[in-house]
Amino acid sequence: MRRLTTALLCLAVLVGCARPGDAPVQVGPAADTGWTTYQTDVTAVRAGADPRSLVLTVALLGDADGCSRNPRITYFTEENNRIYANVVQDSRLSGVVGACPTHTPGEVTLTAPGPIAGRTVVLNEQPWKPDGAGYQRCDPTFGCGPMPKDHCDQAWVSVVVRGMDVSRHSTGSVEGCDGTWLVMTVPFDPVPCGAEPRPGCDASVNVRRYFLRWAGQGGWETIANSTEAGCGPVRTTEPAFPRKLCAHLPRP
Incomplete structure (x- = not known):
């Protein structure tokens, strides 16, 4: 009987210490906060002060420290009178849902070994062609050549x-x-x-x-x-x- 009374007293103490609304502590892996490299969208291209350079306007992940750092050119090569380059940024929070909901503009300078001289530039597999003092994206249908002047074409x-x-x-x-x-x-x-009509099909x-x-x-x-x-x-x-x-x- 004495043992039962002692056990009930201990239980009462434990219940009295618990507060309504206390949530259990969740134990699990934290969000991955390592820096990872991602492709960066290029939104505009213009000629730089140096004939060997272009200034690229890019969309950087924004709204929090850790969303974006170090926008830069990685892969670079010249082939068939074109310049090919990849534009990337590092992010620590891009994998966290809702952490980087917006974009902020940034700039990256692309520098070639020699004068760019109006060559087509392919950035992240998207070709851009000279257009006055700047560049414009090549059309997905007509490519980098001139579009037909005849609208009825x-x-x-x-x-x-x-x-x-x-x-x-x-x-x-x-x-x-x-x-x-x-x-x-x-x-x-x-x-x-279809190419070979089926029996009974209304053609x-x-x-x-x-x-x-x-x-x-x-x-x-x-x-x-x-x-x-x-x-x-x-x-x-x-x-x-x-x-x-x-x-x-x-x-x-």
């Missing part, structure tokens, strides 16, 4: 079709274009039954007519589409669309 048409919600086999058939306005038909899927092709407006550097943008004859709804959406490009068109 099939290359521009192919770009806008690739951005549509249609089959990768679809192509645009231009019905009218004056450089500012474009009307064309695009099949949803030109081979709905009819769903074709729509698209009306587009030239949007400058971005190319063509769609303003309306229709399965009707003529101009369909485009004149309601955009009264400036010229009737001569669509008034006499049959159903697509």
Whole structure:
């Protein structure tokens, strides 16, 4: 009986020492705080004071000490009249969720052994071409060469079709274009039954007519589409669309 009483007293003392709301201590590995090297996004390129150099504006991880340090050029080589380089930064907190939610601009200087002399520069596998006093990213479609001056060129048409919600086999058939306005038909899927049609497959092709407006550097943008004859709804959406490009068109 004496032993039971002693045990109950000990239990009461332990319960009395516990405070409501006390959480158990979590024991486990801490977040990795070692410095690791990461690729840095380049947002702008301009010529440096030295003909052998370029100044790169980069996006550094930000908002906390330990997010970024030592932005720099690592890999560098010259080949086929191009300069190739990788731009990196070190971070201790990039692996910690929410630790580095923003970016801050920084600068890195790229220096070549000889004059850069207007050569294309490939930074982190992204080519940049000279553009006046600075550089601009090469177009993902047209590369570093000049873009077609003729807005009605099939290359521009192919770009806008690739951005549509249609089959990768679809192509645009231009019905009218004056450089500012474009009307064309695009099949949803030109081979709905595949290269070798299956028995019982309906091979009819769903074709729509698209009306587009030239949007400058971005190319063509769609303003309306229709399965009707003529101009369909485009004149309601955009009264400036010229009737001569669509008034006499049959159903697509």
